[in-house]
Amino acid sequence: MAWYGRRRSGEPRVGARAVVVGLGISMFGILAIQTSTAVRGGIDASRESMDGVAANLANFSSGIAGWSFGFGRNAEDEAKIVELEARVRDLQRWKDLAETMALRMERYEKLLDLVGETQGQSVTARVVAEENGPFAATRIANAGAANGVREGFAVVNENGLVGRVIRVGEYTSRILLLTDFSSRIPVMGTQSGDRALLVGDSGSGAQLLEPETPDKIIAGEVWVTSGDDGKLPLGVRVGTARKDGAGWRIDLEMERSPVDFVRLVPPPDFAAPESAPELGGVRPNTDDSLRSTTATIVAAPAETPAGPGASPTRPATTTPRPAAATPAAPPQTQPATPQAATPQPATPQPAQPGVQGAGGQGGGQ
Amino acid sequence: MTLPWRLWVLLLTVLAALTSAFGMQVGMAGAWWPIAGLWLAAGLASFGLSVWVAGCLMMLGVAMDFLGEAPIGAWPLALLAAYGVALIAWDRQPPMPVIFAEIIALVGGFIAAIVALGVAGSVAGHTGFARGPLIADFLMTALLYPLVRFVIVPASIRVARR
Numbered sequence: 001m002a003w004y005g006r007r008r009s010g011e012p013r014v015g016a017r018a019v020v021v022g023l024g025i026s027m028f029g030i031l032a033i034q035t036s037t038a039v040r041g042g043i044d045a046s047r048e049s050m051d052g053v054a055a056n057l058a059n060f061s062s063g064i065a066g067w068s069f070g071f072g073r074n075a076e077d078e079a080k081i082v083e084l085e086a087r088v089r090d091l092q093r094w095k096d097l098a099e100t101m102a103l104r105m106e107r108y109e110k111l112l113d114l115v116g117e118t119q120g121q122s123v124t125a126r127v128v129a130e131e132n133g134p135f136a137a138t139r140i141a142n143a144g145a146a147n148g149v150r151e152g153f154a155v156v157n158e159n160g161l162v163g164r165v166i167r168v169g170e171y172t173s174r175i176l177l178l179t180d181f182s183s184r185i186p187v188m189g190t191q192s193g194d195r196a197l198l199v200g201d202s203g204s205g206a207q208l209l210e211p212e213t214p215d216k217i218i219a220g221e222v223w224v225t226s227g228d229d230g231k232l233p234l235g236v237r238v239g240t241a242r243k244d245g246a247g248w249r250i251d252l253e254m255e256r257s258p259v260d261f262v263r264l265v266p267p268p269d270f271a272a273p274e275s276a277p278e279l280g281g282v283r284p285n286t287d288d289s290l291r292s293t294t295a296t297i298v299a300a301p302a303e304t305p306a307g308p309g310a311s312p313t314r315p316a317t318t319t320p321r322p323a324a325a326t327p328a329a330p331p332q333t334q335p336a337t338p339q340a341a342t343p344q345p346a347t348p349q350p351a352q353p354g355v356q357g358a359g360g361q362g363g364g365q
Numbered sequence: 366m367t368l369p370w371r372l373w374v375l376l377l378t379v380l381a382a383l384t385s386a387f388g389m390q391v392g393m394a395g396a397w398w399p400i401a402g403l404w405l406a407a408g409l410a411s412f413g414l415s416v417w418v419a420g421c422l423m424m425l426g427v428a429m430d431f432l433g434e435a436p437i438g439a440w441p442l443a444l445l446a447a448y449g450v451a452l453i454a455w456d457r458q459p460p461m462p463v464i465f466a467e468i469i470a471l472v473g474g475f476i477a478a479i480v481a482l483g484v485a486g487s488v489a490g491h492t493g494f495a496r497g498p499l500i501a502d503f504l505m506t507a508l509l510y511p512l513v514r515f516v517i518v519p520a521s522i523r524v525a526r527r
Contacts, residue, residue, distance in 0.1 A: 013413075016414050016416050020445065020448075020449070023419055023420075024445045027423075027445070027485070028442070030437060030438040031436055031437075031438040031439065031488040031489040032488055032489070034437065034438075034489040047431060054389060057386035058387065058389040060383075127391050129389040130390065130391055130392070130393060130394035131389055131394070131434055132395065133433035133435065134433075134482055134494055134495050134499045135435040135482075135491060135493075136433065136434035136435070181492045181495075182493070201493070260391055260392075
């Protein structure tokens with residue numbers, strides 16, 4: 001008998017086999033119930049917290065490797081830091097220039113009375129974990145709900161569009177890449193003006209699905225987001241078109257360099273269109289209601305004396321207005337709440353010094 | 366099975382989970398990274414059928430589901446399938462040399478796992494399934510297995526089945 005126990009005593013272990021097979025069958029049950037949206041929603045809630053754990057695990061295991069294999073800062077890293085600091089200084093100059101131009105554009109838009117796309121505050125984050133497995137191509141960024149990130153934010157890097165945020169934890173957010181099977185992004189060509197859906201298929205780049213006018217697409221043409229879904233900003237660079245058999249593919253800009261730092265951009269802040277009023281109080285027409293309306297309209301001229309100088313008759317269905325000549329009711333002390341909706345007679349009320357303060361603006365005219 | 370052995374299997378499971386998480390680091394998405402669960406399924410089957418091992422593989426599978434954004438239950442099913450194939454290879458009568466048992470356990474386990482993952486994805490209504498990254502990862506799993514087997518498969522079994 002070894003330290004791990006007695007191995008293979010010879011007798012068939014029916015109970016153990018049944019348990020293992022039962023575990024396998026139960027997995028099928030668990031998988032099958034995930035077709036339900038409610039179950040998936042529940043699982044997504046647990047995934048939100050697990051994204052943070054996954055990011056921490058990736059950091060922890062890389063920390064162990066760094067400690068055990070002696071990975072650390074060296075001369076090469078120092079040189080890289082110096083180079084990056086120089087780039088930051090350079091970029092600061094570009095940032096100032098961009099801000100000046102944005103200000104000018106805002107003023108031009110105001111002059112032209114153009115309804116622009118107001119953009120919310122974006123969040124810059126670092127990618128802390130990557131996943132490129134059989135089921136998903138995703139990244140985890142180290143900014144979450146606590147930093148103002150919400151589901152549906154567009155994710156861009158220095159090259160162009162990377163994907164969009166599909167789940168947000170407190171301090172992490174899961175990014176679905178353009179190459180994922182589930183990714184669907186409305187795009188358009190900058191030269192052809194053609195519009196299509198960019199669909200990931202886990203291959204190199206992504207394919208264009210159902211372009212409106214495929215004959216107009218030019219090889220090498222730059223494609224950008226069209227913003228047709230109202231969720232992604234318009235004009236974010238996606239990639240360049242390439243002919244692939246009968247269809248077209250886009251060589252994605254995001255694949256030009258590793259995705260490390262990303263900007264999480266909120267959806268454009270369009271004003272919501274006014275909703276039509278509900279038809280709750282309107283009853284459908286019936287024969288009786290139509291007949292009574294017609295009778296009222298026909299009967300109305302008979303009540304008005306016709307004459308050469310008579311004014312055009314008005315339908316008799318109008319509600320009677322309060323008579324202006326109605327004698328004023330005796331002055332009473334009103335409660336403090338003014339009744340704005342009630343029609344008040346125009347008759348001036350005598351000022352009552354003792355009561356004036358209660359109504360606020362009752363007299364003193 | 367003894368308590369030290371169970372603890373050892375648990376420790377191997379945790380190490381496998383950490384190995385999987387290590388493959389999620391920035392810049393490693395395109396790299397071939399071994400499927401540590403497959404090592405465990407192929408190697409631990411040499412001890413014979415064990416509910417404890419099956420349970421540990423399931424826990425590891427659930428962790429891999431969360432890490433890899435897979436439907437919950439897909440990786441547990443895949444690892445159990447690989448474990449089943451590996452058990453058949455190791456328990457074959459008359460016993461075959463250990464090297465053949467390991468090759469069949471590893472390759473057969475991978476084929477069973479990839480089929481199970483595909484079935485799991487369709488049962489859960491998941492759109493799409495990419496085999497490319499899996500095959501690359503399996504090649505790395507197979508390349509590193511000769512080193513890992515010394516940790517997973519005890520010397521007494523290796524010597525006895527030589």
